[in-house]
Amino acid sequence: xxxxxxxxxxxxxxxxxxxxxxxxxxxxxxxxxxxxxxxxxxxxxxxxxxxxxxxxxxxxxxxxxxxxxxxxxxxxxxxxxxxxxxxxxxxxxxxxxxxxxxxxxxxxxxxxxxxxxxxxxxxxxxxxxxxxxxxx
Numbered sequence: 506x507x508x509x510x511x512x513x514x515x516x517x518x519x520x521x522x523x524x525x526x527x528x529x530x531x532x533x534x535x536x537x538x539x540x541x542x543x544x545x546x547x548x549x550x551x552x553x554x555x556x557x558x559x560x561x562x563x564x565x566x567x568x569x570x571x572x573x574x575x576x577x578x579x580x581x582x583x584x585x586x587x588x589x590x591x592x593x594x595x596x597x598x599x600x601x602x603x604x605x606x607x608x609x610x611x612x613x614x615x616x617x618x619x620x621x622x623x624x625x626x627x628x629x630x631x632x633x634x635x636x637x638x639x640x641x
Contacts, residue, residue, distance in 0.1 A: 506544040509552060514543045517559060525564040532571035534581045538590035545595045546619045558623040563593050563615055566602075566629035573634050574641070587611055587641040595619055602632035608640045 506514070529537050546559070574580045589611035599605040600621030606629075607614045613636075617629075 506547065509549075510544075510547045513552060513555060517556065521556070521560065525560060525568075528568045529564065529571060532568045532575060533584055533588070534575050535585050537571075537588065540590060540592045542592070542594040546593075548620065551620045554620055554623070558620050561623045561626050562617055562619060562629070565626050566633050567591065567615070569626070569630040570633035570637060573630075574637050583641040584637070588613060588637075591615065602629040605629070606633055606636050608636055613637075 526537075526539065529539070541563075546555075546563075551558075571584065574584050591613045593615045595618055596616050597604075598618045598621070599616055600618045602617070602625070605615060605617040607616070622628075
């Protein structure tokens with residue numbers, strides 16, 4: 506990760522991340538452990554788009570899915586008991602949500618391209634809700 510990416514990451518972590526993390530925790534009903542492999546979330550030519558794409562790709566689907574799952578006490582309990590942490594990474598440049606999410610042993614991995622299909626928040630949310638409902 507070069508200086509440009511480090512500067513962007515620091516700015517995002519200070520300006521946008523705290524509010525997004527708080528929304529995730531509120532939606533889930535508990536303090537969700539997030540591990541973000543920031544150094545994997547970059548492609549140089551798209552740096553100018555990440556302020557908009559990161560929330561849409563990595564955070565809004567989590568907020569919306571956790572809100573849907575936690576809509577009743579049974580869902581809240583299942584999420585709290587079944588979700589140990591969330592790992593956000595881009596190992597494979599997945600842009601199809603059916604390939605981007607896995608849930609194994611309480612670890613939800615979001616392995617998605619930081620830019621591709623950014624506006625398809627509802628599709629990612631739908632796949633994530635299905636995954637959680639079927640595995641919690």
